[in-house]
Amino acid sequence: MNSAHDNTPSADGRFGQVPPGVDVEDPNSHRPEPIEFTDGETAIGEQTMDELRQIAARYPQSRSALLPMLHLVQSVEGRVTPAGIEACAQVLDISTADVSSVATFYTMYKRRPNGEYNVGVCTTALCAIMGGDDVYDRLSKHLGVGHDETTADGRITLERIECNAGCDYAPLMMVNWEFMDNQTPDSAVELVDKLTAGEEVTSTRGARICSWRQSERVLAGFPDGRADEGPTSGATSQLGVRIAAEQGWAAPTVEEAAEAKAEADRIAAEKEAAEKAEAEKSEGEAK
Numbered sequence: 001m002n003s004a005h006d007n008t009p010s011a012d013g014r015f016g017q018v019p020p021g022v023d024v025e026d027p028n029s030h031r032p033e034p035i036e037f038t039d040g041e042t043a044i045g046e047q048t049m050d051e052l053r054q055i056a057a058r059y060p061q062s063r064s065a066l067l068p069m070l071h072l073v074q075s076v077e078g079r080v081t082p083a084g085i086e087a088c089a090q091v092l093d094i095s096t097a098d099v100s101s102v103a104t105f106y107t108m109y110k111r112r113p114n115g116e117y118n119v120g121v122c123t124t125a126l127c128a129i130m131g132g133d134d135v136y137d138r139l140s141k142h143l144g145v146g147h148d149e150t151t152a153d154g155r156i157t158l159e160r161i162e163c164n165a166g167c168d169y170a171p172l173m174m175v176n177w178e179f180m181d182n183q184t185p186d187s188a189v190e191l192v193d194k195l196t197a198g199e200e201v202t203s204t205r206g207a208r209i210c211s212w213r214q215s216e217r218v219l220a221g222f223p224d225g226r227a228d229e230g231p232t233s234g235a236t237s238q239l240g241v242r243i244a245a246e247q248g249w250a251a252p253t254v255e256e257a258a259e260a261k262a263e264a265d266r267i268a269a270e271k272e273a274a275e276k277a278e279a280e281k282s283e284g285e286a287k
C-alpha cells in the first residue's frame, strides 16, 4: 500500500493513499476546479429571482439563505453558474466572491453540469470495510467515469461520498440523496442500469427517485409533497429503541442524571484525595 506521502498516485485512491490526480510535489494539484466563468448562458429568469427572494426572506439574517439559494440555482441551471452566483449576490447584497467562496467549499455544489442522477457511494471507514470501495470500483468501471464525473449520456454523476449516517445499512449509496441501503457491486450495477434506462427506481426506504434537479429544488425548501414516501428510518436503526422498550429501559430524568453526576464527582474527588494523601505519605517516608 502506498503511504500518504508516497508520490505515486494509487489506482483507486483509497483512504490512506494518495488520491488520483494529486501530486504531493505540486501544492495546487489538490485544488478543485474553479467555476467556469466563460459560460454566459443562463435559465435564471424573473420567477427564479422571485423564488430566491422568497428563500432570503425566510431568514432573520438574509445571507443565512445562501445554501438553499445555491440549491435552487442548481435546480434551474444544473450546476452553480456565474449567473447563479450573481443572482444570489444581488438578492443578498453581498459580493460574488462571497457567494463563490461558499459554492466552491461544499461538495454538494457542482462546478460542471451534473447528471440526472447523482449516485454517491459511501467510502467512509465503516462502509469501506463493508464493501463500499468494491461497490465504487465496480460502478466506476461499469460507467466508465471516476469521482465527480458524469457519463457521456448525462444520466449519472458518480461520487465518493462521506458518511451519510446510514452506517447500520453499510455499504450505503445515495441516489439524489435518497438512501440505497445494503448495496453490493451487483445491486449497484443493476441500480444504475435501471436509472440509465429511465425505469422508475425506488429507494430501499420507499421514496421514488426523482431527478437531481427536482431533488435540488426540495433542498432549496420547495417541497414536492413526497416527504412521507417511505419511512425515514428503518428497523435496524430502531433496534436499540425496540430492545429498550422490551426490557423496560428508559433514559434517566434530568434529576436522576444530576444525582448520578454528583455521585460520580464525589467518588472522583475522594479518589483524588486518597491518591494525594498516599503520595504525601510516600514522600514523608522517603525523607
Ligand code: FES
Pocket (backbone or CB within 6 Å): 122, 123, 124, 125, 126, 127, 128, 162, 163, 164, 165, 166, 167, 168, 170, 172
Ligand atoms: S460510514 Fe457509510 S453511512 Fe456511515
